[in-house]
Amino acid sequence: MLLLGICCFITAISLRNSITKKDLLLHEANELQENLLARERIIYDYLTFPSKLEDLKKFSVDENLANNFTSAYRPAGINVLVYRNNQLEYWSTYKAVPKNVDRLKDGTSFVLLSNGYYELVKKTLGEYMFVFIVTVKTQYAIENQYLKNEIWPGLFNNNTLEIASFTDKETTEIFSLSKDYLFTVKLSNNYTDNIFTSAELWLWLVGTLFVSLFVNSCGLWLAKHGKVLLGTLLVAVYFIAFRILDLKYFWFNHQFDLKIFDPTIYAESDFLPSLGDLLLNVLAFTWIWIFVYAHRKMYVLPNWIAKIKVVNYILFALIALLLSWVGFLTENLFFGLVYYSKIEFNISNIINLGWVSWLSIFILCLVWLNIYLMINAIVVLMKQFAVGAREKLFVFLLIVLGFTIYKIATDYTVFYLVYALLIFMVAYNNHMQNSRFSISVMAVVFLCMATITSIKYIRFEDVKERNTRAGIADKLMYQDDPKVMNAIELLEHGLTLDSQVVSYFKQPLLIQTTNFHNYISKNYLDGYLSRFEYKMFEYNSSDQSLKSAESLPISKYKNLVKYGAVKAQQANYFYRVNDTFGFQNYFGIIPVFDGGNLLGTMVVELTSRPYDYNTLFPDLLIDGKLKSDEDLSKYSLAFYKENQLFSQSGSYVYPMVNTYFKGERDRIEFMNEYTADYSYSHAVYKPANNRLVVISLEKVDFTVRLATLSFFFLIFIIFGIFAYIIVWLVINISDSRGGIFNINRYLMINANKILYKTRIQFSIVLSVVATLVIVGWTTFFNIKSQYLEQQTEQVREKVRKVQLAYEKQIALAGTISNNSEAQFEFNQFADVNGIYLNLYDINGNLYLTTLPRIYDLGIIGRKMGPTAYMQLAVQQKSEFINPSEKIGTFSYAAAYAPVRNADNQTIAYISIPYYSNEEDYQARIGLFINTLINIYALVFVLIGVLAVFLANQITSPLTFIQENIRRTKLGQANQPLVWHRQDxxxxxxxxxxxxxxxxxxxxxxxxxxxxxxxxxxxxxxxxxxxxxxxxxxxxxxxxxxxxxxxxxxxxxxxxxxxxxxxxxxxxxxxxxxSEFSNFAKMPDTKLEHIALVPIIEQAKEVFSSMDHVEIHILNRSNVELLVLGDKDQLLRSFNNLLKNAIEAADGKEKCVIKIHIANDEKQAFVEVEDNGKGIDPSLHSSIFRANFTTKSSGTGLGLAFVKQAIENAGGKVEFTSVLNNGTIFYLSFPLV
CATH class of the missing domain: 1.20.5 (Single alpha-helices involved in coiled-coils or other helix-helix interfaces)
Structure with missing residues (x-):
């Protein structure tokens, strides 16, 4: 294994050094080139076949042909524009519509449009012009979670390349199918991997695993040869050294750009700098504790520790302190995962838990596994104590009582009581049930773990949330919102460069102020600044108001700058009013120049509306770098001035006059409010004596707490099952029975050994789970379809109302225009209906919009959706709803309807983009799924408990009969059973x-x-x-x-x-x-509790004084070996065995007899080994027969007596013998 590990390391290093950046660039560019050429081939396939060209001409009138093209090629990033007589007749996308396509040459070209880079393939055929568009890279004016500037993933999904500029070095060129130059690419600035990175990572991981297995096998070898402490030390030192070196040099973090090692996700200390390091630390300690647990019965305490009670009690106290420290460490670890991280642990929203959250839950499961293994190992080690089980229990309860008193006096928590119950259950299972698997015991253990975890989870989330509220209170008072600063910077920049502003200041009498303000509002004050109410004032170069008699003198704003206004970050002309309360107030004094000449000054004042964080769409227009991590939608806020309610927002109903909320100056106080209908937690902040800020949050109710408990309980059960399966597979694969066939055969054999009780439990749980899954699945799809239908119906009803209302407005106006007055009226119409609106002409061109910024930034083109246009213009539908329109990755629904004049002629198409559609859908479906999962988790737990109870009730008569059958013996009086039911x-x-x-x-x-x-x-x-x-x-x-x-x-x-x-x-x-007399007395056995080792030592003393005889006793037992037997019979049995061993060594220089004594939880084992002449294999079957002997003199009753005596004590006797080498007799006795 060591060689395999070294080979993996060498291969990984070779892979890293075998490829340069240039090789990587060429490799990646090659792949991009091939993907681009594949799309070109598809396009030229269309352009070279006359039948397909004829199809292209029909796209504007044949919906089926158009839809077939769109569904087949849009996923590949291919779109088409069809022009006839230089007029756009059909477009398959509204996102990219290039201008002046008639100036493009036929063939391939590469262009930069307002929202990205595209390859264009043009072909002119008579009056028709076909322009195919291939998306190469998206390039938006702003970038956020929805709008990403990257090479389009559908074309190239590696995220390793960027389009290069002329000044970049180390680049390579991309060409078209006709060898025309298109663009140049380079490696991404933040790209550190190479094409073999994944293989390299796996090689390092597999190599590390092999080396770890080698070290583990060395530890196993040492343990097998009686050096278990040295083996344990070897394994522990290896893993601890491995982790210390990695933490010092950050090898994994530097070698591989893995998100799991990102400190922004989680970082707590030098030993826990990232979530990946935490995982590796826990895995290392898990390996160590598994090794300790596997050899827990081999650790032997010295006699001065094991046999002296005072030392036992001291060690017991130290072990209690160790376990307490481990509990404290686990608590801190979990606290760090919740508090010092951006990990979302919202258990009530299970469906939205990310991979980081699930990885953290897995780490938590491993931590609990470590604790379980450690407690088991310690309990087994403590069995060697001279202290009895009752004394241990008394000391344990005394320590728990003392700790409880201490916690009551300091900060009482039920955590340590449940933790103590966990320790007690593991110890109980070891002492009383000899580590036999018990469903009830494991259920209590898992329940203890789940209870501790859920209690601490709720507590830590509360601590983190309170800290968040403290930060919110501080920001509400003093800090600038980065989103606001970004929006103000864009506003300031836009106003200083806008020609419409210059035109207004040149000729203020020709342009209505209302229209001008409306223009500014829709172009600059939309998006995130829509949260603010605004005022605009215009002044000439002499600081006189241009028009409005209601304008404030500009000196007011200049004085604010002079006497305390704070300059806004990132802005040149905007300031924040310092002395505000309950709102944010900014103003900008913006000079307007025309070619260096000052025309005047424009003042824009922004005042925040009541705090409402429920809008989504403005985030589409906000730079993603400034996105806040705080979700303030769940909070209610109130501002009190002189104990009078100044402003409020949220669901909580605050009193007009404050007599309830109390606070101290410049401190945040938390208080809880409980009523019959609700319970709230209030954060009260008093920035001044006469001002008070209250941030309220509804507290977690009992059902959520119960759902949290059931969730963790279910997670731990699933983890336990998987851990058991892995251990079983490892044991059986490493065993001689390994192999798929043998494992399958083993499973088939053991399937027939499953208890009837277990079958009933499994059947109950399986049937209920299957029913719940089917019902839940059906309910989910039913709810999903119903909600989609409901959404569609709401949108349809809305668009019909808007269509009719706008047609009435058009009928009164007589016509549609797109001047500033029409834009103002269109905006007012949209505001009255509380919606965004777009108006398109009969050719599908954008005419009016209430959200011009999205078009001005070039995020999407000024064309109507092609599918909607086909439905309304070609198919003449009265309405069309598209539930899946997209801006970047942002999905939304849009409804379209024709606008008719008094003559029932279609003069335009109106569109309602329903931007919150997807969010509402995800929120409702997520809430339903989370509720369903939480309920089902609780039901699964209850069903499991019920299954155990029902199975026990059903099988209790069978268990009763089984126990009586087990006690039935031949030759004894067996009592009949009593059953009163006639079933x-x-x-x-x-x-x-x-x-x-x-x-x-x-x-x-x-x-x-x-x-x-x-x-x-x-x-x-x-x-x-x-x-x-x-x-x-x-x-x-x-x-x-x-x-x-x-x-x-x-x-x-x-x-x-x-x-x-x-x-x-x-x-x-x-x-x-005499021999026959003794044998005849065998039935007269007197059973009593006797110590086995003294009897063996007594037998040894009888023969140890003989010449040329050495008898050695090797006692490896860790407890006093008490057996139930006849003392005289056992003594005579050992005398017989030793006598036979001595006689078997006749003729040898020295007779050496070794007696090995050992034990496990259930039995004592004795081996009597001699160096005699052995027993012929042909005689093995007759050795225990009553009249059989191999000696010239003897009765043949000695070994028959031994066998009978051992069996009378409930034991067994076997032997192995090698001719001329010696014989070993194996005796086993059940312990009492």
């Missing part, structure tokens, strides 16, 4: 009771038969064993009798010899009798 369970229990009665009879018969068979075999063995010593006894007596009869002189000597032999044979008979 299916009652029938089953009746059959069970009948079965155990018959089973008891069968068991008695079987026991009797087995006893008879066993004693029959035993009798044979006893007879055989007794014959062995009786034969030499009989022969000895016969020989002794013969010697006595024959008066053998050696009789005494033979007698002594025979006497010794007789005693030995009699001892052998006694031994046989």
């Amino acid at each position: 299916e369970i009652g029938v089953l229990i009746k059959e069970y009771n009948k079965m155990i009665a018959e089973l008891e009879i069968s068991a008695n018969k079987l026991a009797r038969s087995e006893r008879e068979s066993a004693w029959r075999e035993m009798a044979k063995q006893v007879a055989h064993e007794i014959k062995n010593p009786l034969t030499p006894l009989k022969l000895g007596v016969q020989l002794l009798e013969k010697s006595w009869r024959e008066k053998d002189p050696n009789f005494e000597k033979k007698f002594a010899s025979f006497n010794k032999s007789f005693v030995e044979q009699i001892d052998s008979l006694a031994t046989i009798a």
